[in-house]
Amino acid sequence: MEIIHTDLSFEVYKRLKTMILANEFEPGEKLVQEQIAAMFGVSRMPLHKAFQMLENEMLVENLPRRGFYVTEIDNAKLLDAFECREALEGIAARRTTQVITEKELDDLKSLFKPFISKIKIDIKKYIEADQAFHNSILQLSGNQILQKFEVVKNITSQTYRGGLIRQPEETLPEHLAIIDAISKGDAQLAEQLMREHSVKTQELIREQINKEKT
Amino acid sequence: MEIIHTDLSFEVYKRLKTMILANEFEPGEKLVQEQIAAMFGVSRMPLHKAFQMLENEMLVENLPRRGFYVTEIDNAKLLDAFECREALEGIAARRTTQVITEKELDDLKSLFKPFISKIKIDIKKYIEADQAFHNSILQLSGNQILQKFEVVKNITSQTYRGGLIRQPEETLPEHLAIIDAISKGDAQLAEQLMREHSVKTQELIREQINKEKT
DNA sequence: AATTTGTCTTTTGTATACAAAAAACAAGAA
DNA sequence: TTCTTGTTTTTTGTATACAAAAGACAAATT
Structure with missing residues (x-):
């Protein structure tokens, strides 16, 4: 029965991160x-540490x-972040395919089960499943270095603010196809x-950006 | 004529990094x-900041x-780091192909010019060119997020300690082929x-690892 | 002899103080 | 009115002090 105790600086980090991701600060x-x-109600030392994190x-x-400023994401x-994500999630999917267990595969499959053949999909819940899917692939790959790339997740998650970029009708089959390839053991x-x-998400984002320019 | 002045903590970071990469501390x-x-001769605050970096x-x-410990790299x-590097350098090469200028391309080509058609290649100089090549591709891609992944470089550079994993006779043609593809504008x-x-480097490392196990 | 407990020392985390730099504001000059 | 200079205030970087936790060592118990 281990007692979990975290440093004050870590608590500050978590709080600030939540506030930033919830848009409580302006870019x-x-x-x-x-x-x-x-x-x-803390001194600057743990705060400074949290800022560095x-x-x-x-x-x-x-x-x-x-001083420190909330990052502006242009x-x-x-x-750039999506491009990196494309590359990293690609190898994560490849590695996951090579190492996944039956149990883990079942868990992965169950993520989207509630949405299959549904006429109307709950967007909020689908976003959760979408995020859980991508997070799972990274975790399941077991690549230690990949866990460092929280930064990519932070930046790309900004796009959820306006809801989904692409609708479940489009992305669900893609997710399922990925899971199917993993299930078949086809890493490539x-x-x-x-x-x-x-790439499809990137293309859509680029279109939206070009639209805003005109 | 701007005066460049850095924080003490940054100087500490640089010194420690040099010492670590030079193996002055044990893993x-x-x-x-x-x-x-x-x-x-500094207080713990800037040192602590350097440690976090x-x-x-x-x-x-x-x-x-x-406390802080020098990372052990198993x-x-x-x-894992090479796998990430494979993915990230892949997209860096792709992007670089799309944005590179004539001047930059010439600089890239000149990196390996001293080694072409040489009977005997200076290994130390080739390592420098090798590193400069890979660093250039990352820089030239212009991907802001890619610059965050110093970690991958730190870990994979450990392999230079025993000299080159693969000899110039093998890697030089590969480097030149990459530059040729970039020159032709063929991003894919x-x-x-x-x-x-x-991938070839990864395979060789895996072989060496398996050999050490027997 | 091995294990457990208690005490002392060292190290880490955080708070506070001080110095240096930057920002804000006021006054003077053009 | 605008720009420049000087002064004051605020903020950041670093040093120092203190409290809490961990490690080392010694003594007691089994």
Whole structure:
């Protein structure tokens, strides 16, 4: 019965991360250390540590001697992150195919079961399943270094704010096809399908960006 | 004429990184904050910040309340890093092909010019060119997020310690083929060749690992 | 001799203080 | 009115102090 105790700095990090991802700060907003520290009732040391963790995840940026700012995500950075995600999720799918257990495969399959053959899909729940699916692939791959790329997830998750970029009618079959390739043990196909899945999202984002420009 | 001034913590980070990459600490060695701080004549705050930067790059690990340790890189982690590198350098090569200028292309080509048609290649210089090539592709791609993945470089560079895994006679033609694909503007081919280049290295590392096991 | 408990020392996490740099504001000059 | 200079205030970077936790060592128990 182990007692779990975390550092104060980690608690601060989690709180700030939640607030940032919930848009409680404006993009580009300056996070004044003294103010945030006073707000949380802590000294600047654990806060500074938390800021560094968030900086590592690209949720904040540090300008030396000028402070920390909430990261502004422009379209270029968003596309960069999706491009990286395409590559990394591709190899994650490939590796997962090679190492997955029966149990893990069943869990993966169950993620989208509630949505199959449904006339109307609950978008909120589908988003959860979508995220759980992508997170699972990364975890199941067992690649230790991949776990470092929280930054890619942070940036690409910004796109959920406006709801889904592509509708479940479009992405669900793709998810299922990826799972099918994994089920068949076809690592190359799993990688290819996972990447195509990401490429289509990128293309749609690019279209939306071009539309906003005109 | 801008005056460049960096924080003390950044200087500490650079020094420690150099020392770690030069093997001045043992893998798994504990880096006692009070001792290192005294050694550098600084207080623990900038040192702690430097440690966090190094932790982000996976050069050190932090066990909460127990201190920082030099990262031990086992074979699994090494292969994980190469796998990620394969994916990321693949898309970097693809993007670079799409955005590279004539000037940049010439610079890239000049990297390996000193080694073409040479009977005997200076290994030390070839390693430098090899590293410069891979770094250039990442930089030239312009992908902002890719610049965050110093961690992959840190871990895979460990393999240079025993000299080159694969000899120039083998890798030079591969490098040149990648540059040729970039020159021709064939992004898909550039990505494919770059990935195959990495896959071959991974396979050789796996063989060496299996040999050590017997 | 091996294990457990208690005590002391060292290290880490956090708070506070101080110095340096940046930002904001006011006053003076053009 | 705008720009420049000087002063004050605020913020950030770093050093120091203190508390909590971990590690090392010694003594007691089995």
